[in-house]
Amino acid sequence: MTQPRGTRPGQAGSASKGATRRAAPRREGAPHPKAAPKAGQVRQVGGQGAAGQRRVPPVSARQGAGTGRPAQRPTRPARPERGPENRASAPRHPGGRKPKSLRLGTANPRRRMRVMVWTVLFVFSIFAAQLLRLQGFDAAATSADALSSRTAKVPIPAMRGRILDSQGTVLASSIERRTVTVDQTAVAQYKKSVNGVYQVVGAAGAAADLAPLVGMSAAELTPVLTGHARYRVVAKNITPLNWRKISALGIPGIYSEPTPDRNYPTSTAAASLVGFLRSDGSAGAGVEVMLDKSLSGKDGHTVYEQALDGRVIPTGHQQTTPAVPGRDVKLTINSDLQWFAQNALAQKVIQTNALSGTVVVQNVRTGELLAVASYPTFDPNQPGQSQDNWTNKAFNEVYEPGSTAKVMTASAAIEEGVVSPSTVVEVPNRIRRNGTEFKDSHDHPTEYLTFAGVLAQSSNIGTVLAGEQMKATTLHDYFYRFGLGQTSGMGFPGEGEGLLEPVKDWDGSQRYTIMYGQGVSVNALQATGVFQTIANGGVRIPPRLIADVGDGKGGWVKAEPAKPVRVVSAKTAKTVRDMLEGVVGNEGTAPEAKIPGYRVAGKTGTADRYDPKQGRYSGKTASFIGFAPADDPQLVVSVTLQRPIKGYFGGVVAGPVFRDVMTYALQELKIPPTNTKPPKVRIKEEETPAKDDPTVLRDRKSGGVR
Incomplete structure (x- = not known):
């Protein structure tokens, strides 16, 4: 086995002067770079230069070497006191700030784990507190807000009471009518069979089908059905029969609202006496104003849950409060x-x-x-603007x-x-x-x-x-x-x-x-x-x-x-x-x-x-x-x-x-004549009365009793 190469004597001296020799490529059998250096070698830490080198003393210089005693780490020389003279002579970083030395100590994993656990528990405690507030203390309000955001309320107008004459003949009554409305975003999806092919015809096709039933032309109706408006009135005073025909077309986005219409069968005969209703439904004159409180009744409403596209949620909450119709009024009029x-x-x-x-x-x-x-x-039935004739003279x-x-x-x-x-x-x-x-x-x-x-x-x-x-x-x-x-x-x-x-x-x-x-x-x-x-x-x-x-x-x-x-x-x-x-x-x-x-x-x-x-x-x-x-x-x-x-x-x-x-x-009224003779009423005095007759009423120049 090849022994690792040592350090030449010249290398240590050159290292003391701040010059570091570039490490040679590792040969086969060379020790790993992270292996402990031999005596006299210099371990480079951090960057190049003297600041990044650390000299390792030779084995012979270590305390207890060759004595059988345990080797001890050399005592670090005392750090010189930092004074102005030392601070001035100390080498500085090119940026003007001295870099911090890298600590060799390793972070404690248990401490890091505890911090992470407490952090997670803290976050979860916030979630739990918010959940407790929403589900416990503010449950009713939160639920109500959520329901309100998806709830629609449609009024149900009360039918106004009738006005009758003394024999029960109707002088004024309310009849059911419909106001047709449109959701333009939904009408665009209207589909129908064209030449045997089921396809989307949109607002133009809907206008062509709907126009005859609302008394408009297709050209007039198309702009009304086209656009992005979620609500727009199409036509008013539509009869229930016509609305059933409109509904049978199945045009998406076409809805209706019940709107009672006031009808006066006797027309001009009792107009200023009975009165009329304005276009906004308020009483305009006559008995309609006089007994408006009794005739009006109380409106009802329907509440239901709807989806984002406005469609009714079938399984959602639905509640209807029926309207209370107004009371009939019977006049003494024949x-x-x-x-x-x-x-x-x-x-x-x-x-x-x-x-x-x-x-x-x-x-x-x-x-x-x-x-x-x-x-x-x-x-x-059409009061117009003739306000001078609205009142009964x-x-x-x-x-x-x-x-x-x-x-x-x-x-x-x-x-x-x-x-x-x-x-x-x-x-x-x-x-x-x-x-x-x-x-x-x-x-x-x-x-x-x-x-x-x-x-x-x-x-x-x-x-x-x-x-x-x-x-x-x-x-x-x-x-x-x-x-x-x-x-x-x-x-x-x-x-x-x-x-x-x-x-x-x-x-x-x-x-x-x-x-x-x-x-x-x-x-x-x-x-x-x-x-x-x-x-x-x-x-x-x-x-x-x-x-x-x-x-x-x-x-x-x-x-x-x-x-x-x-x-x-x-x-x-x-x-x-x-x-x-x-x-x-x-x-x-x-x-x-x-x-x-x-x-x-x-x-x-x-x-x-x-x-x-x-x-x-x-x-x-x-x-x-x-x-x-x-x-x-x-x-x-x-x-x-x-x-x-x-x-x-x-x-x-x-x-x-x-x-x-x-x-x-x-x-x-079948009142027969009495067949009696009228009394004889004497109108004139045929003979001129005497001037001194005290029973004659004369101009006595005094003006009488004043």
């Missing part, structure tokens, strides 16, 4: 009578070129409104009533005992009060009329001569008890209370003009209520429009009746009733209001019309209000025309409408 009154009014408004008009039919004994017509009107249009208000003055004067129907009244052509001149509707010489004749011929002067016998406060109280200056209390939207100013606010002339219906304003319902009071024996019953409201279980709850108000005695009411029969006589102002076979009582009205837009009086208000049969009153009918041009006297333009509507109403 739809046939309403239709007839509406058409009769429309014809007269057009014929006289009037601005507008109203007709009110009321049951004398119950106060129930059987018809409330208003013209111009609109179609509630019988409720919200106030005007000066004119001579129909003389019924209140006459009733108060008779009740207070200042006049009787047979009292003779000297009626000159003019009278003057507080610097204002008063006259009748036409010039005439001095006449001697009975007070019944004053009412029959509608004399302003005769009414003032009787009315001024009462205090102003007394007159005001009677007007208020007749229903003026207050609403009916039924809550109809837009109802006006008219104008009845306190006595302290009356000016000098208003004290007198109020007696014949100027300087005070009413709506058509209030004016009708005055005659209902007289026809009902002096008891005013506030008007009623709502008969019953559904209880939600198939039954009805009757509307609370209004509280009656005693205005005048039954004796006074009968006296005035007989006086009003003279108005439709040959010597009265409204022979056009006669109804063959029936006794009729009523009063005409022709007043100056105040135009709020112009801020002055412009045109006339013509009216006639009456009841029949006169001796056993059942119905009251009022007709009012605003600003008629082709004729404007109440008896001429409003009387014929009263006659036609009252005749139809008596026949519709």
